Amino acid sequence: MTRLTRDSIVTTAIEVIGKHGSEQLSVRRLGEAIDADPTAIYRHFRSKDELLRAIGDRCLIGVTDDLPTTSWRECIRELCIRIRAANLAQPALATLVRGAPPRHDNERRITETILARLGEAGFDSAAAAFAYHALIELTIGSAAIDSSLASEDSAARARIYAEWRSDYAALDAGMFPRSVGGAASLYPGTADDRFAYALDRLLDGLAGTLS
Amino acid sequence: MTRLTRDSIVTTAIEVIGKHGSEQLSVRRLGEAIDADPTAIYRHFRSKDELLRAIGDRCLIGVTDDLPTTSWRECIRELCIRIRAANLAQPALATLVRGAPPRHDNERRITETILARLGEAGFDSAAAAFAYHALIELTIGSAAIDSSLASEDSAARARIYAEWRSDYAALDAGMFPRSVGGAASLYPGTADDRFAYALDRLLDGLAGTLS
DNA sequence: ACCCTTTGTCAACGGTGTTGACATCTGTGT
DNA sequence: ACACAGATGTCAACACCGTTGACAAAGGGT
Structure with missing residues (x-):
């Protein structure tokens, strides 16, 4: 050096x-x-x-490269998934978490891309701003929650999830009937799956405001 | 003492x-x-x-007390708003962020309440689990992002948001046209407003899977 | 060859969470 | 009432942390 x-x-x-x-x-x-x-x-x-x-x-380098051009939903969906993946890889730093506006180029490109696709989709600038913040909040939240297990491999993660499920199952069934009854369904799929589901439902809700 | x-x-x-x-x-x-x-x-x-x-x-004491009984959406909405407020008040600790399952009573009651209302609304236990994780991820993410400014008073927050807006407005309009053009609309309302909007859209999306 | 700015080095400051040895206080069994 | 034992508080110290200021070496511009 x-x-x-x-x-x-x-x-x-x-x-x-x-x-x-x-x-x-x-x-x-x-x-x-x-x-x-x-x-x-x-x-x-x-x-x-x-x-x-x-x-x-x-x-975040390259996170806005070669995004799908099929639809605004597909494009934003993929971008959010990439952002989350990048934040998972480096949990503690959590760039966007600080709440401050983007001060670096890659961060800026993210904001621009999301606002642009939303604008093209028909959101006026006020609605686009609300939607942008909603998407970022969900993406960062998912990364923050899942980051604690990001360093484990998938087998270890599956084991830990199973452990947590049995924690719920072991609760007092009188006081926590739904937790006990639904314990087997908690932590379904992978963390990526759960995020994709949440993101799709949020995009559903956002798309619903367009019509 | x-x-x-x-x-x-x-x-x-x-x-x-x-x-x-x-x-x-x-x-x-x-x-x-x-x-x-x-x-x-x-x-x-x-x-x-x-x-x-x-x-x-x-x-988180009392966070599940006296929740609205008008509808499952109102109940869960209010609960998530309270959870976020509690996490905002004590940002650094971020109880739920650790990703681990609830190990304390108040945390457990949150899970139970959400699963119960979702169940009553017609979600089967698999769908309820996905919806639960989605709601928590958004709530925690919003708290994480907004916590950096939680200690300021509302006047200071408004000033900071105005500063950030002008940061966006000062970007190169050729490279970031939407950021510059929409700068005045970014960070709309209060952080609470933005979270409520995101939460409502997510609830829209979740409700849409019921029919 | 000069000067001046930048860059790397070193010692130190004030802070952090945590541990182990020691003293003291408190409650229990006889 | 006494003694013993465990829980609780005190103290000094350890191994870190981010950061600062003074100083030395290096490099470029005139």
Whole structure:
């Protein structure tokens, strides 16, 4: 590493996250991986928060590329699924979660794409704004909830879900009849399936306001 | 404070959060508020995480009380709004976000209530499970996104939203035409309004699967 | 060759959650 | 009433964390 740049730091930061998990990313650990003094990072980023945002944006690279052009619903659906996947990969950073408006290019492109497709679909700019916020809230929420298990493989996840189902089944049937009775149905499919279902129902509701 | 208990610790912890903000709650600060050695907390909670979960559950007290009985939609709508409000008040802890199944009474009552109303509405247990997860994901996501501004008062929030709108308006109109054109419409109403809109559209979509 | 800005290094500050050893207080059985 | 045992509070310390300021080496422009 002859010379440090914002890009090179972000790159090795993502490597570190991939190896040790995102909550293990500390300035000191990153300094070690980067083979430089930890505080050298502060020559390129004002704070760790700024670094995290840059990492987050890097994860969103290409997220708006080659989206389906068949319909606005298909396009937005695919985009939201990709956003969630990117946020799942790097849970702790959760770029969009900070609530602040996009300050990086990839984030900006997301907003633009969603607003554009909604506009073409017939939403006026007020309705498009509400719809945009609704979609982002659901997408981020799903990522936040599922991120705790994102690092496990699918077999482990299935085992954990089974465990949780039996937790519900073991509740007092007098007090929690529906939880006990429906325990076998909880956590259906994969987390991806559940998100896709929620997203489709939200898109149903949004489409319903058009007619 | 003659004697420390789990309940008394949680109570003063919530006071501290109310006064200094939730991210300012440290074991040492809590120890000061509790007028005891900080480490005394570890006699009652295995870890700070366990304490946070207890605080989270305390915030959900009464969340399932006196819900509307007019319709399943009204009932679930109100419950989700309350859950979000509780999570907004204590952002950092984000009880339900951990993705784990409810381990405390108030959390369990939420699941039971939602499943019960959905069941009565005509959802079979598989559909009810999908709908339950969809509602929780949206509710948590909205809370996560809005929590960063929850500590500001409404005037400050309005000012910040105006700032963000002008950020969008200042983008390159050639590259981001919809963001620039629709900037004035972004962040419409209050965060509560935006969540209510999203929730209503999701409920629309869910109701649509019934017929 | 000069200066000046940028970049990396080092020591340190104030903060965090947590642990282990020690003392004290409290309740129970005899 | 006494002694024992467990629960509870105190204290010092550990291993981290993000961040700052002073200092040295490097690099480019005039």
